[in-house]
Amino acid sequence: MIADAELAPVRADDQLDWAALEAWLRAAIADLPPAPMQVGQFARGHANLTYLITFADRQLVLRRPPHGAIAPGAHDMGREYRVLAKLWQAWPRAPRAHALCEDESVIGARFVVQDYRAGGEVFFKARPASMEGLPHFGERITRALAEALADLHKVDYAAIGLADFGRPEGYLERQLAGWHDRWRRVASAQPVPGLEDLGERLARDVPRPLLATIVHNDFKLDNCQFRPGEPDRVVAVFDWDMATIGDPLVDVGIALDYWPLTHGNPALGLPPGDAFKRHYAAQMGIDVAAIAWYEAFAAWRSGIATQQMYHRFVSGQTSDARMQAVGRRVVEFAARGKAALDAA
Incomplete structure (x- = not known):
C-alpha cells in the first residue's frame, strides 16, 4: 500500500x-x-x-x-x-x-x-521529490510520526467495538513467549547466540505497562503515508496484521528500533530518536523513562522476524533472493538490543 x-x-x-x-x-x-x-x-x-x-x-x-x-x-x-x-x-x-x-x-x-489510499507519499531512504527544499524537513516528519502514534493510542477502542480485540493483562509476557516460540521454529537456519541471550535478559526484567491502548505492532516510517509536499501530518498507516490491545510503548520501541536506519541519512535529515520520544511523551503526557527495555524488545523481535524470512529461503519456501540477503542482518539486531539494555 x-x-x-x-x-x-x-x-x-x-x-x-x-x-x-x-x-x-x-x-x-x-x-x-x-x-x-x-x-x-x-x-x-x-x-x-x-x-x-x-x-x-x-x-x-x-x-x-x-x-x-x-x-x-x-x-x-x-x-x-x-x-x-x-x-x-x-x-x-x-x-x-x-x-x-x-x-x-x-x-x-x-x-x-x-x-487503496491513492496519491500519497511513502518513503524510507530518500526524500520524495514533492518535499525537496522544505525547511526543517526531518523535524517535521518526526513530529508528524509522534503525533500520529499518540493519536492512535488515544483512541477509545472499547467505544468502537474493539474491547475484546486483545488481552492487556500479561501482554508483554505473552509477546515474549510467542516470539521465543517463533525463534525455536527458525533457529536452525543459522545460529545467533546473541539473540538467545537477549531474549533471556528481556524475560528477567519485564516492565509494568502504564496503560492499555490499540497497538499497531509495526509502526515505522515506511508504513506511513503523507500527502505530496506535506510533511507535517501522516494521512494513512498500513500493515495491521499484528495489531492488538496492549502496552503502547511497544509501538514506541518499534519505531525507535527502525530509527537508526533513517537517522543519519542526509537525504532525510531526521534528528536522533530522542526527539521522537520527547514529542510522543509530550503528546501522551506519560513518562517514557523505561523505554530502553522496549527498544531492546523491538530489536530482538526484529531479529527473529528477519530470521523467519531467511528461513523461508534456505528451506526452499521462496526463491526471492532478497530473503537470502536479510539473513546477514540478524546479528545486527541482536547487538542493537544488547546495546539498548547496556545503556539503560
Missing part, C-alpha cells in the same frame, strides 16, 4: 488464481464495475504479499500471508480485517477493510481486502 511508483508486475512466485479471486471479489463486494480485473504487486514488502486490484476506477488492496509455513499468530489477516473494519471511524488514518476471505482454496491463503 505504497505510492504507484512502487507497483510492479506480479512476481512469478506470487501469481494467484486470478479467475477464482475475481469471482470471489464480485460476490463479496457490492457494486464492483464490470470492467476486467487488473492486478499489480507492491514490490517493497518482504513479508505479506500485497496487491493492487483494479476494476476500472475502483481500486482495492489485497493482502495475504507469504508462502510457506507460518508461525502461529503471524500474518493474521483476520486480525487486520477486524481492526480496519472499525478503526477508520475513529482514526481516519486507517484504511477501511471491506472483506475477509477465510476460504484458503480461493488463492491458497486467507486474505483481506481494503481501501
Whole structure:
C-alpha cells in the first residue's frame, strides 16, 4: 500500500488464481464495475504479499500471508480485517477493510481486502521529490510520526467495538513467549547466540505497562503515508496484521528500533530518536523513562522476524533472493538490543 511508483508486475512466485479471486471479489463486494480485473504487486514488502486490484476506477488492496509455513499468530489477516473494519471511524488514518476471505482454496491463503489510499507519499531512504527544499524537513516528519502514534493510542477502542480485540493483562509476557516460540521454529537456519541471550535478559526484567491502548505492532516510517509536499501530518498507516490491545510503548520501541536506519541519512535529515520520544511523551503526557527495555524488545523481535524470512529461503519456501540477503542482518539486531539494555 505504497505510492504507484512502487507497483510492479506480479512476481512469478506470487501469481494467484486470478479467475477464482475475481469471482470471489464480485460476490463479496457490492457494486464492483464490470470492467476486467487488473492486478499489480507492491514490490517493497518482504513479508505479506500485497496487491493492487483494479476494476476500472475502483481500486482495492489485497493482502495475504507469504508462502510457506507460518508461525502461529503471524500474518493474521483476520486480525487486520477486524481492526480496519472499525478503526477508520475513529482514526481516519486507517484504511477501511471491506472483506475477509477465510476460504484458503480461493488463492491458497486467507486474505483481506481494503481501501487503496491513492496519491500519497511513502518513503524510507530518500526524500520524495514533492518535499525537496522544505525547511526543517526531518523535524517535521518526526513530529508528524509522534503525533500520529499518540493519536492512535488515544483512541477509545472499547467505544468502537474493539474491547475484546486483545488481552492487556500479561501482554508483554505473552509477546515474549510467542516470539521465543517463533525463534525455536527458525533457529536452525543459522545460529545467533546473541539473540538467545537477549531474549533471556528481556524475560528477567519485564516492565509494568502504564496503560492499555490499540497497538499497531509495526509502526515505522515506511508504513506511513503523507500527502505530496506535506510533511507535517501522516494521512494513512498500513500493515495491521499484528495489531492488538496492549502496552503502547511497544509501538514506541518499534519505531525507535527502525530509527537508526533513517537517522543519519542526509537525504532525510531526521534528528536522533530522542526527539521522537520527547514529542510522543509530550503528546501522551506519560513518562517514557523505561523505554530502553522496549527498544531492546523491538530489536530482538526484529531479529527473529528477519530470521523467519531467511528461513523461508534456505528451506526452499521462496526463491526471492532478497530473503537470502536479510539473513546477514540478524546479528545486527541482536547487538542493537544488547546495546539498548547496556545503556539503560
